[in-house]
Amino acid sequence: MYDLIIVGAGPAGLSAAVYGRRAGLNLIVLEKAAMGGGQVLNTYEVDNYLGMPGIDGFELGEKFRGHAEELGTVFQKGRVTAVRDEGQKKIVETADGRVLEARALILASGAEHAKLGVPGEETYRGQGVSYCATCDGAFFKKRDVAVVGGGDVAVEDAVYLARLCRKVYLIHRRDSLRAARSLQEKLFSCENVEVIWDSTLKEIKGSDLVEAVTIHHIKEDREQELAVDGVFIAVGMRPNTEAFRETVGCDERGYLIAGEDCATDVPGVFAAGDIRTKALRQIVTAVSDGACAVASVEQYLDTK
Numbered sequence: 001m002y003d004l005i006i007v008g009a010g011p012a013g014l015s016a017a018v019y020g021r022r023a024g025l026n027l028i029v030l031e032k033a034a035m036g037g038g039q040v041l042n043t044y045e046v047d048n049y050l051g052m053p054g055i056d057g058f059e060l061g062e063k064f065r066g067h068a069e070e071l072g073t074v075f076q077k078g079r080v081t082a083v084r085d086e087g088q089k090k091i092v093e094t095a096d097g098r099v100l101e102a103r104a105l106i107l108a109s110g111a112e113h114a115k116l117g118v119p120g121e122e123t124y125r126g127q128g129v130s131y132c133a134t135c136d137g138a139f140f141k142k143r144d145v146a147v148v149g150g151g152d153v154a155v156e157d158a159v160y161l162a163r164l165c166r167k168v169y170l171i172h173r174r175d176s177l178r179a180a181r182s183l184q185e186k187l188f189s190c191e192n193v194e195v196i197w198d199s200t201l202k203e204i205k206g207s208d209l210v211e212a213v214t215i216h217h218i219k220e221d222r223e224q225e226l227a228v229d230g231v232f233i234a235v236g237m238r239p240n241t242e243a244f245r246e247t248v249g250c251d252e253r254g255y256l257i258a259g260e261d262c263a264t265d266v267p268g269v270f271a272a273g274d275i276r277t278k279a280l281r282q283i284v285t286a287v288s289d290g291a292c293a294v295a296s297v298e299q300y301l302d303t304k
Contacts (some may be wrong), residue, residue, distance in 0.1 A: 001101050002026050004297055005092050007080050008108035011283050014064040015123055016106050016289025021071035023298055028100075030067070030092070032079040036191045037061030038110050039274075040283055044245055047284055057126070060283075080109070083264050086302055103304065104268045104297045107244055107256060108290065111274040111281065114236040116148065120204030121233070128210025128230045131158035135282070136230075142166050145230040146213055148186025148201050154234035155179035155187050162190040162234065163195075171194045171215055171227060204231055239275050262293035268283020268300055 004020055006013045009031035017203050022026045040046065041061045047053055048062065050286035069075075083105060085091075092100040115121060115130035121129055130136040133147070137160060145165050147158045152173035156179075158170045170187070177184055187193060196215060202223065203214040209261050239254045249257045249265040256271035258264050264271050270291035274281045 001089070003102065003301065004026055004104050004294075005030065005100055005102040005104065006106045006108060007066070007083075007092065008038070008110055008273070008275070009033075009075065010108060010110045010273060010286060011040060011061075011064055012110070012275075012286040012290045012293075013038075013106070013108035015287040016108060016294050017073040017290075018071060019066040019291050020297070021068070021073055023294060027102075028076055030072045030076055030080060030094070030100075031080050032077070032109075034274070037065060038286075039112075040064075045139065045244040046283065082300065083107070083247050083269070085269065088268070089096045090145075090268055091216070091253065099299055104270070104300055106262070106270045106272055106290075106293045106297065107241075107248070107264075107275055108272040108286075108293075109240040109243075109275055110286075111237045111239040111255075113233065114238055116201060116233055116235065118201055118203055120206070120210075121176075122206055124206055124210045126229075127208065128206060129204060129228060130171070130232050131234070133160050133232050133234075136232075137161050137164050140165050140230045140260055144227065145169070145232060146171055146201070146226065146228045147232045147234060148172075149234035149236075150174060150177045150179065151234070151236070152183060152288050153236075155183045157232050157234050158193055159183070159186045159190060162193050166192065169228065171199050171201055172185045172197060173200050174198065174217065187208045200220035201231070236276075237281075241275060260292060260298045262289055262297055270296055 003025040004027040006029045040057045050218045082093040090105045144167040146169040148171045157278040198218045199215045202216045207214045257279045258271040258276040270293040272293040273286035
């Protein structure tokens, strides 16, 4: 019986491990990948984490992991398939048949950006392909970029990038945007934004970095190549919550419902990082969640 099981070894889970070990909790971290670190490992450069401007994402992930290891954190590899609430005992089941018990759980398995699945997307990920304009936009100052999508996030990204970039192409597969009217008004007021309607992105090309994209104009059934230095894909996020949805309350998109204290609707079960309902999903907010979640765990355990 552990005091705490942390599911996920991204910034939120590793931060929780650091705070949990400093609090003297008997805990383990379950990670599905061979090496924890989360999305940060696939980030070419992180320029907005306080005190570490320009650090390589992989290096930052290693620093997070190393800090947790120095405090004696125990890591176990395993993909969680289900969690159960049995009052003061929480059950975690893994794909390899293990059944683990703890007094409290922190669910920090993160979220994944929805992919287009086009040629070049994985090849140039972190080399010009990005899923976060606020994270990576500064690297494309006075350069040409493309944004793919038509919802609020895509339009917000295009407006944000318009302040930095020389030219922004917004590629959308329909003839109208799904974004809020107020956002559309901001978009159309940007002189350096060009919306390419009724079109899909077919391929991302380059050498070491992104150099161009091929788009397909649906109504005209023709292809066009655009020279761009970066591609920002904003077609949605997918929270990794499939294993928890039968036990913990979620919103309509599958995010675990939890506030700043990270408490879910199940006493003793907490959600931290990109997995929970929140306005901003960044490394710094995930790290903050890890600390807040452990503070809530300590309060919960004290009452028991």
